[in-house]
Amino acid sequence: MTKTYNFSAGPSSLPQEVLRQAQMELLDFKGSGMSVMEISHRGSWYKDLQAETIELIRQLLQLKLSQQPIFMGGGASLQFTLVPLNLAQGRKCYYLNSGSFAKQAMLAAQKLAKQFSVTAEELATTETIGYVSLPKFDSTTVDPTAAYVHFTSNNTVEGTAWPTLPKVTSVPLVADCSSNIMSVNYPYHDLALFYAGAQKNLGIAGVTLVVIDRSLIDVVSPESDVPGVMLDYRTQIEKDSVYNTPPVFAVYMLNLMAKWVYAQGGVLAMEQQCQAKSGVLYDYLDASTLYFNNVEKSDRSINNVTFTTGNPDLDQQFVKSAAVEGLVSLGGHRSVGGMRASLYNAFPMDGVRALIDFMENFRKDHS
Ligand SMILES: Cc1ncc(COP(=O)(O)O)c(C=O)c1O
Known part of the structure; x- marks a missing residue:
């Protein structure tokens, strides 16, 4: 499985x-x-x-x-x-x-x-x-x-x-x-x-x-x-x-x-972990030629990372294909569309890495 x-x-x-x-x-x-x-x-x-x-x-x-x-x-x-x-x-x-x-x-x-x-x-x-x-x-x-x-x-x-x-x-x-x-x-x-x-x-x-x-x-x-x-x-x-x-x-x-x-280790340890998880994803987004996050950098959330390709059809395809790979519920809120990776306390770093690998493969297929 x-x-x-x-x-x-x-x-x-x-x-x-x-x-x-x-x-x-x-x-x-x-x-x-x-x-x-x-x-x-x-x-x-x-x-x-x-x-x-x-x-x-x-x-x-x-x-x-x-x-x-x-x-x-x-x-x-x-x-x-x-x-x-x-x-x-x-x-x-x-x-x-x-x-x-x-x-x-x-x-x-x-x-x-x-x-x-x-x-x-x-x-x-x-x-x-x-x-x-x-x-x-x-x-x-x-x-x-x-x-x-x-x-x-x-x-x-x-x-x-x-x-x-x-x-x-x-x-x-x-x-x-x-x-x-x-x-x-x-x-x-x-x-x-x-x-x-x-x-x-x-x-x-x-x-x-x-x-x-x-x-x-x-x-x-x-x-x-x-x-x-x-x-x-x-x-x-x-x-x-x-x-x-x-x-x-x-x-x-x-x-x-x-x-x-x-x-x-308490709330501070949780904050550091969430910063690390979201940091890896934001770094990838900032360097990407396909995806972007349009939020002011200083105001970025460490728990909900939003991103899009700018093309709603491609975004939809992304969400569907990701789910097939076991990366589920990546759709953005219905009011804004795009994608959203929610990285709360229990979400593991492995999952962020799996997402980035998937994003990279998807980018190569759709460049
Ligand atoms: C910031 C924030 N406030 C309020 C709500 C609504 O919460 P509930 O569904 O518990 O009423 C949500 C739900 O996602 C939320 O993210």
């Missing part, structure tokens, strides 16, 4: 060790005689699992004591609505519109204006130039009474990423870190709130990690009109993420992934 390398942007590759561990424990979780999928979320097996997972996250991301990790459902997309609903009622909030998911987050906040007193403003954007670089902005224009500035740390579709956190000091910084959490060693303790769907670097779909600085919640008035207990961050914090049944298996996978990252 040809070896498969999965370049998907999410759900994405998981480390073999993690999959084997899950397989080994599938029928009997920690001597319980039950699968982890069967244990009660009120029992000590789950309580211990969740507590250990939170501790690992705290250590890996070097969180402050005031930063509380919680687990929620609904994907990162639900956070697009929950963040403004919980934090920005009666106040302004700003968005750095650096890509399609960043825009979705802003539009979700703006949609709330019909029923709630939320005013979401675009602080800066590069939409008119196809998001090929990150937006520049003047932080002195930020109203210091605003609830937050929201940004997307890695633009999964376009292949750009903030190399460092955007400089905003006057108001809290909120981030969608879905596609580069634990791949970039940001000072996560400088973020007032951040969130990430788990299906890229944290395991499998079904759980969203949300980390909230409690001081942020303290400034929300107790009467704040957050409709529905499940949508209120305070419920999740007070009930320790088990107000209702949590996605136990997804939290278990997050636990295994966090341990795996730990064993690899």
Whole structure:
């Protein structure tokens, strides 16, 4: 059988060790005689699992004591609505519109204006130039009474990423870190709130990690009109993420992934590996006569490398032929086309080399 390398942007590759561990424990979780999928979320097996997972996250991301990790459902997309609903009622909030998911987050906040007193403003954007670089902005224009500035740390579709956190000091910084959490060693303790769907670097779909600085919640008035207990961050914090049944298996996978990252040397080691993997591919692209990456070099993502031949038919042929060789899910996002190699933490360097070999053969055949 040809070896498969999965370049998907999410759900994405998981480390073999993690999959084997899950397989080994599938029928009997920690001597319980039950699968982890069967244990009660009120029992000590789950309580211990969740507590250990939170501790690992705290250590890996070097969180402050005031930063509380919680687990929620609904994907990162639900956070697009929950963040403004919980934090920005009666106040302004700003968005750095650096890509399609960043825009979705802003539009979700703006949609709330019909029923709630939320005013979401675009602080800066590069939409008119196809998001090929990150937006520049003047932080002195930020109203210091605003609830937050929201940004997307890695633009999964376009292949750009903030190399460092955007400089905003006057108001809290909120981030969608879905596609580069634990791949970039940001000072996560400088973020007032951040969130990430788990299906890229944290395991499998079904759980969203949300980390909230409690001081942020303290400034929300107790009467704040957050409709529905499940949508209120305070419920999740007070009930320790088990107000209702949590996605136990997804939290278990997050636990295994966090341990795996730990064993690899932590987030900095992950960043170095992702830099090395993407660096090899960018070097090849920059020297290529057939393929190119059209993103501003200083803003390139180390997790999602986008490229194209400039010919949509040839791009399609590339994606199909690559899949036959076991290099799967290389198609770019449906909104932009072209190709995208997603190189998250678990993706191996061997896969990058296999891709480059394939690209070179394809180039020779199509020159
Ligand atoms: C940066 C970013 N934000 C949000 C999302 C949406 O995530 P979910 O499918 O978990 O709602 C994605 C999905 O790929 C993403 O890459």
